[in-house]
Structure formats: C-alpha cells, structure tokens
Amino acid sequence: MTLVRKITSLFAGAGMLVAASGAALAQEKTVKVGLLSDFSGVFAQLAKDVEDAWMLALEERGGMVAGYKVEIVKEDSENSPQAAVQKANKLIKSDNVTIFGGSISSGVGIALAGVADKEKTPYVAGFSIADALTGKFCSPYVARTSFSANALQAAAGAYWAKKGVKTAVFMGPDYAAGQAMLAGFKNGFEAAGGKVVLEELTPFKTTKDWGPSLLKAQQTGADMIYTFYAGSEAVQVVKQHAAFGMQEKMPLRGAMWIYDEALWDAMGGVEIGAIHVTNYTNALDTEASERFEKAFEAKYGRLPVASNAMGYTNAVAIFDGLAKAIEDNGGNLPEDKSKIIAALASLKLYSDPRGPVHFNSSNNAMQDELYMVQIVKGDDGKPHHKVIDTLPYGEDLPGCNMQ
Amino acid sequence: MENTDDDSWHPLVEGDESRHDPMDRAAARDQRRFLTIALIGLAVLIALPFVVGDYYVSLFSEILIFGILVSGVNLLLGYTGLVSLGHASFMGLGAYVTAIAASLLGYPVWLSMLASILISLLIAYGVGLLSVRTKGVQFLLITLAFGQMFHAIAEKTRFTGGDDGMTNIPRIDLGFIGLDADQDRVFYFFVLVCFVVAMLILRRVVESPFGRVLVGIRENEKRMLAMGYTTFPYKALAFGISGMLAGLAGSLWVQHGFFVNPHIMTWELSGEALLMVIIGGSQSFFGPVLGAAFYVLAKDLLSEITEAYLMFFGLIFVLVVAFFQGGLAGFASRFAERFLNRKSDGGEDKP
Numbered sequence: 240m241t242l243v244r245k246i247t248s249l250f251a252g253a254g255m256l257v258a259a260s261g262a263a264l265a266q267e268k269t270v271k272v273g274l275l276s277d278f279s280g281v282f283a284q285l286a287k288d289v290e291d292a293w294m295l296a297l298e299e300r301g302g303m304v305a306g307y308k309v310e311i312v313k314e315d316s317e318n319s320p321q322a323a324v325q326k327a328n329k330l331i332k333s334d335n336v337t338i339f340g341g342s343i344s345s346g347v348g349i350a351l352a353g354v355a356d357k358e359k360t361p362y363v364a365g366f367s368i369a370d371a372l373t374g375k376f377c378s379p380y381v382a383r384t385s386f387s388a389n390a391l392q393a394a395a396g397a398y399w400a401k402k403g404v405k406t407a408v409f410m411g412p413d414y415a416a417g418q419a420m421l422a423g424f425k426n427g428f429e430a431a432g433g434k435v436v437l438e439e440l441t442p443f444k445t446t447k448d449w450g451p452s453l454l455k456a457q458q459t460g461a462d463m464i465y466t467f468y469a470g471s472e473a474v475q476v477v478k479q480h481a482a483f484g485m486q487e488k489m490p491l492r493g494a495m496w497i498y499d500e501a502l503w504d505a506m507g508g509v510e511i512g513a514i515h516v517t518n519y520t521n522a523l524d525t526e527a528s529e530r531f532e533k534a535f536e537a538k539y540g541r542l543p544v545a546s547n548a549m550g551y552t553n554a555v556a557i558f559d560g561l562a563k564a565i566e567d568n569g570g571n572l573p574e575d576k577s578k579i580i581a582a583l584a585s586l587k588l589y590s591d592p593r594g595p596v597h598f599n600s601s602n603n604a605m606q607d608e609l610y611m612v613q614i615v616k617g618d619d620g621k622p623h624h625k626v627i628d629t630l631p632y633g634e635d636l637p638g639c640n641m642q
Numbered sequence: 643m644e645n646t647d648d649d650s651w652h653p654l655v656e657g658d659e660s661r662h663d664p665m666d667r668a669a670a671r672d673q674r675r676f677l678t679i680a681l682i683g684l685a686v687l688i689a690l691p692f693v694v695g696d697y698y699v700s701l702f703s704e705i706l707i708f709g710i711l712v713s714g715v716n717l718l719l720g721y722t723g724l725v726s727l728g729h730a731s732f733m734g735l736g737a738y739v740t741a742i743a744a745s746l747l748g749y750p751v752w753l754s755m756l757a758s759i760l761i762s763l764l765i766a767y768g769v770g771l772l773s774v775r776t777k778g779v780q781f782l783l784i785t786l787a788f789g790q791m792f793h794a795i796a797e798k799t800r801f802t803g804g805d806d807g808m809t810n811i812p813r814i815d816l817g818f819i820g821l822d823a824d825q826d827r828v829f830y831f832f833v834l835v836c837f838v839v840a841m842l843i844l845r846r847v848v849e850s851p852f853g854r855v856l857v858g859i860r861e862n863e864k865r866m867l868a869m870g871y872t873t874f875p876y877k878a879l880a881f882g883i884s885g886m887l888a889g890l891a892g893s894l895w896v897q898h899g900f901f902v903n904p905h906i907m908t909w910e911l912s913g914e915a916l917l918m919v920i921i922g923g924s925q926s927f928f929g930p931v932l933g934a935a936f937y938v939l940a941k942d943l944l945s946e947i948t949e950a951y952l953m954f955f956g957l958i959f960v961l962v963v964a965f966f967q968g969g970l971a972g973f974a975s976r977f978a979e980r981f982l983n984r985k986s987d988g989g990e991d992k993p
Contacts, residue, residue: 278949279949315945315949319905320807320899320901320903320905320906321899321905321906324898324899324900324901325700325701325704325942328697328700328701329697329942331697332695332696332697332700332826333695333696333697333698345805345806346805346806346807346903346905349803349806349807349808349809349901349903350807350809350899350901350903352809353809353810353811353899353900353901354899354900354901356809356810356900357824357900369803369806371803371806371808376808376809376810413798414797414804414805415797415803415804415805415806416805416806418800418804
C-alpha cells in the first residue's frame with residue numbers, strides 16, 4: 240500500500256477521492272485477501288515460508304478465483320497481539336479485505352479470532368495450534384488449517400501406547416503451548432493404556448541445563464521421554480540427552496519441532512535414528528506431495544519444508560473456499576461472509592501435499608493426516624526423513640459452541 | 643510545570659484579582675491557556691470521527707487510550723521526576739481485571755471497569771509504598787522488577803489461557819441510551835468520555851496543593867524534606883494515581899481489541915510509554931497525549947513503508963531530544979508564542 244492510497248483512505252469518510260477511484264475499479268471484479276503474519280520477530284522465517292507458499296498457490300490459480308482477480312494485502316503482525324489487532328482492523332476497515340489468514344503465533348491467532356468474530360470478517364489460521372482457537376473461541380467466521388495441539392499429541396500418545404510403550408516422562412517448556420502439548424499427549428497416551436510417570440515442565444526461555452531434568456527422568460526408569468521443545472532449546476535437550484547416553488534405554492521422542500530440519504546442522508549427527516510425529520515431510524511419496532515439491536522447487540529452487548506445506552494448505556483453503564462461496568452464490572461474493580467459511584469448511588482437499596485433509600464441520604478445524612517419521616542417513620551422507628508409519632488424527636478438545 | 647516565559651503568549655490576561663500578585667496572575671494565565679487548548683482539542687476530537695474512515699476511528703481510540711496511560715506516566719515522570727518502567731503491568735492489570743470479571747465471571751462491563759480502576763489504584767499504591775523510598779536507577783529497576791513479576795504471574799495463570807490469552811471480551815453495554823459500542827464510532831466516543839474524565843481528574847490533581855508538592859519533590863526533594871514535608875506518601879500516592887490511569891487504559895484496551903494476553907505487560911510497552919511522554923513533552927500537561935498521537939500515527943505510517951520502522955523511531959527520538967526542547971508540545975508552544983506575538987504587535991505584558 241502506497242502513501243497516496245493511505246492518504247486517500249484517511250479521508251474515506253469524506254468520500255470524495257474514493258468515489259473517483261471506485262469508479263475506475265468497477266471494471267474488474269477483485270477480491271482482496273489479507274496475508275497477516277509475523278513477518279518480524281522470532282517467527283519471521285515461518286512467516287516468509289507461509290508467504291512463499293501463498294504466492295505459489297496464487298500463481299497456480301492464475302491469480303484468479305471464480306472470475307475474481309485476487310489482490311493480496313500483506314501486513315506484519317510483529318508476533319504481537321496488539322499489533323495484530325491493529326493491523327487486522329486496518330485490513331478490514333481500510334483495505335476492505337474479504338478474508339484474511341496466515342498468522343503464526345497462538346496468541347496472535349486467538350486475538351485475530353476475536354476480531355474476526357466481532358467484525359464478521361473471515362479469518363483462517365494457518366499455524367496457530369492453541370486448542371482454544373477452535374474450542375472456546377470458535378466462531379462461524381474462523382477456521383484453521385493447522386492442527387490443534389491436543390489432536391496432534393493425543394494421536395502420538397495413542398500411537399506409542401499401542402506400540403507397547405507403558406510409561407513415559409513428559410518434558411516441555413512451562414508456558415501455554417507446553418502445557419497444551421502435555422495435556423494432549425497425556426490424553427492420548429493414558430486413554431490407550433500408558434502412564435505418564437513424570438511431568439517435567441522447565442522454565443521457558445531461561446533453562447540452559449537439562450541435566451537435572453534428565454536425571455530425574457532417568458530415575459523413573461520410564462520407557463521413553465516425550466518432549467515439546469523448539470529452536471535452540473530443542474538442540475540443547477537433544478544433545479544433552481545423547482550425552483547422557485540415554486538414546487537406547489530411554490529414547491527422546493516428540494513432534495516435528497524437536498527434530499526440525501533446520502536444527503539438524505546444530506545437532507551434529509545425534510539426531511540420526513530419532514523418531515517423531517509430523518503432519519508433513521518432503522519424504523512423502525504421494526502423488527500430491529510430489530507435485531507440490533516439483534512446483535515449489537521449480538519456483539524457488541529448493542525443497543519445501545513443513546511450514547511451506549502449512550502455508551500452502553492455508554492459501555489453498557482460502558482461495559478454493561472463496562471460489563466455492565462465489566460459485567454457490569451465482570458468481571458473486573456472498574453478502575454474509577460466514578458463508579465463505581462454511582464453503583471453505585466443506586472443502587475436501589484430496590490432493591493436499593499433507594495428505595487428503597478435510598475440516599471438522601463442528602468447529603471448522605482441519606483434520607490432519609499424521610505420519611511417524613525417522614531421521615536416517617541417506618546415500619549422500621546427509622540426514623533425511625523416512626516415513627515409517629501413518630497414524631489417525633486425534634480429537635480436538637471440546638468446548639466449541641458456535642451460535 | 644516549568645514556568646518558562648512561554649506563558650506570555652496570551653496578551654489578554656487581565657484578571658482583577660490577579661493584578662497585584664504575579665504568582666496568581668501566572669496561574670490564571672496558565673488556567674486560561676489550559677482551557678483554550680483543551681476546548682480546541684476537544685472540538686477536534688469530537689469532529690474527527692465524522693471526517694475520517696473507520697480504520698482511523700479505531701486508531702484514534704487507540705491514541706486516546708494510550709493518551710490516558712501516558713498522562714498517568716507523566717504524573718510521575720514530568721511532575722514528580724520519577725522514571726517508572728512498570729506501568730505496562732498496571733495497564734495489564736486493569737486489562738485482566740476487566741477481562742476476568744466481564745468475560746469469565748459474567749459481571750457487567752461498567753462494574754468490571756470500576757473494579758479495574760480500584761484494583762489498579764490499590765496495587766499501584768502498594769507497589770508505590772514499596773518502591774518510592776528508592777530513587778534514580780534503583781527506582782527504575784524496582785518498578786521493572788514488579789512489572790516483570792506481574793507479567794510472569796499472567797503468563798502462569800492457566801484459567802486466563804496463560805501465554806495464549808483470551809478473546810471475545812465484551813465491550814461496555816450502552817444499550818440503555820440506544821447505542822452499540824461494537825460500532826467503532828460509538829466506542830470512540832465512549833473512550834473519549836473516559837479520556838476527558840481522566841484528564842479532568844489529572845488536572846485537578848496537578849493543580850491541587852498535592853500536585854504542587856510533587857513539583858517541589860521533582861525540583862528539590864531535600865528542600866521539601868527540610869520544609870517539613872514527609873515526601874514519601876506523596877510519591878506513593880502519585881504512583882497509585884498514575885497506576886490507576888494505566889489500569890483504566892488497560893480496561894479500555896481489552897474492550898478495544900476484545901483480547902488480552904501477557905504481551906500487554908511487557909516492559910517494552912512501559913518503555914514505549916516513556917518514549918511517548920518524552921517525544922510529546924514531559925513539561926506540558928497535554929504533551930504526552932500529543933506524543934501518543936505522534937507515536938501511533940507515525941508507527942502506522944512508517945510500518946507501511948518499512949518493517950524496520952523502529953530504526954526511524956530511534957532517529958526521531960534523538961532529533962526530538964536534541965532539537966525540540968520540551969518535546970513536540972514545547973516546540974508547538976514556542977511556535978505559537980512567536981506567531982501570536984507578531985500578530986498582536988509584540989503585545990508583551992511582562993512587567
């Protein structure tokens with residue numbers, strides 16, 4: 240958005256300049272879509288990954304949905320709910336977007352869900368995993384294309400219990416996401432007959448030495464440690480766990496964050512052999528994921544990572560949902576924007592790179608496909624993923640009561 | 643307030659009762675000047691939502707909310723000479739009290755707002771009692787520590803969603819006068835009413851003998867002690883009032899965004915509040931509000947152009963401190979002074 244447009248929007252209430260520009264725009268039907276993501280702050284890389292995937296999805300549709308030209312309006316939510324609310328207000332009231340999506344952080348996601356609900360403008364979360372987003376705070380104007388913390392971890396917990404793991408130690412950072420992951424894992428694991436014998440929540444961002452926690456875990460004699468750590472914390476936990484020589488007796492499992500591809504270099508080889516759950520890996524050999532990999536590599540010259548796949552599903556759901564809503568409404572955008580979310584939630588994305596995914600109609604949350612992957616050393620001497628199993632998606636936490 | 647000669651721009655001061663006492667005369671002039679600025683400002687703020695688009699109405703609600711916060715901060719910084727880095731936590735406290743009372747416990751929002759104001763006053767007063775015995779860097783660090791403590795509590799509290807926070811918090815119910823606060827313009831006017839009330843209270847405080855003592859403390863605390871004032875309860879109460887205004891701002895803030903999470907309590911926001919005060923001018927009653935307006939609007943504009951807008955902020959900050967003595971308000975008043983003096987043919991009324 241340029242300065243000039245900014246000034247015109249400042250006087251939109253007076254309505255002089257806008258009438259003139261509105262007449263010029265009437266020739267072509269456009270739909271504005273907001274890409275509101277954490278482009279600055281700790282999630283900047285993820286936000287960029289999402290944006291790349293959005294642009295690929297848009298290019299594949301020739302920049303159009305159901306006869307409407309798509310105009311993307313990009314805004315930075317700065318990983319701050321305050322900034323996110325302000326930018327969402329701008330997208331809705333100044334840029335007049337029809338729908339927006341792309342957010343990363345859970346706090347931002349929840350803040351945006353509230354704005355979307357009040358302003359009756361659809362919002363599609365792309366990354367936020369907080370259970371409350373499609374639970375307590377669900378809305379007919381909110382959908383999510385990411386999994387929920389509970390569903391992912393409950394599925395993983397049930398998987399390991401069924402594989403014969405009887406006791407587990409949970410380790411994770413002591414904040415909302417860590418607690419949600421713990422609760423989810425425990426739900427699935429204990430329902431399937433396992434027992435969490437120790438819940439070790441470490442102070443978030445300040446812990447450097449996991450020795451005491453690992454010692455405590457060792458003393459329980461549990462069958463495995465299940466973790467949720469990301470970034471530099473993940474690297475330290477994995478390395479210290481290996482240094483304690485616990486890899487054989489008490490393996491360290493988790494979801495994609497703990498053994499993220501981006502951390503492999505820093506882990507220096509100890510990640511080889513580790514097994515974790517994920518909702519996407521570029522080692523998938525389905526037709527849809529191969530096609531996505533090729534298209535992505537052709538456009539950007541590198542293989543997509545999980546965050547690209549997350550962003551891609553987010554964009555596809557938004558674009559195809561818009562297209563369906565427009566077609567259902569006889570070629571025009573529906574007046575009632577909750578119909579866009581309804582159309583989006585009825586999509587069956589059979590050819591999604593993550594696998595055939597669909598939405599849960601009761602809370603508009605995506606029901607993901609999940610894979611158990613192992614990190615193996617390839618012929619080129621570099622680590623990569625090998626899919627060893629698929630597992631059914633868990634259940635979202637209850638609490639959604641949509642009016 | 644610093645009694646610089648910029649009081650002299652208004653040449654029409656001729657109060658009978660004040661003719662013989664220069665102190666009274668200066669006060670009357672100051673009062674008249676305050677009223678002029680306040681009425682012009684109020685007229686602009688009332689007219690604004692009829693001129694600008696929806697987005698800017700919500701942006702100006704934000705400015706007024708920050709205006710309440712930074713005016714409170716200025717009671718400490720500008721009037722009492724205390725630099726606090728903990729005010730975001732009082733804003734957060736007010737926000738959480740409203741969110742918990744209105745959203746989780748189901749009390750009406752007006753009652754929740756009163757609770758926010760009272761609780762933040764009490765807690766800020768308590769924190770004030772503990773921290774105002776120190777000064778300078780120690781004071782700054784103690785307020786920072788309290789702020790971080792409240793932030794940590796908010797992050798750990800599970801029934802408010804911890805780090806994730808909570809949304810769908812209702813706005814005040816104005817149904818009894820047939821209005822819906824979910825509409826941007828209605829909510830703006832509600833915030834404006836709160837803002838005006840807050841400003842009147844603050845004005846009353848700084849004009850009172852209590853306020854004079856605060857200025858005395860800023861100028862020379864030892865002398866105030868020597869004159870027989872026990873300064874510390876004055877400072878603690880100033881801290882409490884300032885925290886109360888932050889709590890009111892927080893209570894309005896959750897209604898503005900329908901959302902609260904611990905992010906609102908970060909010390910960065912306390913720092914931003916100080917920045918607004920200094921850019922606007924800490925030696926002037928309305929300076930901080932001007933600073934808040936400048937900060938929010940400049941941020942909005944700059945963030946369109948570059949993601950690295952904070953860099954420009956640093957630059958603006960340095961320029962303001964280096965060249966605009968007394969911040970934007972000081973600059974504006976010197977400008978007005980020069981302009982009006984020329985107009986009125988050098989109507990100096992200095993003795």
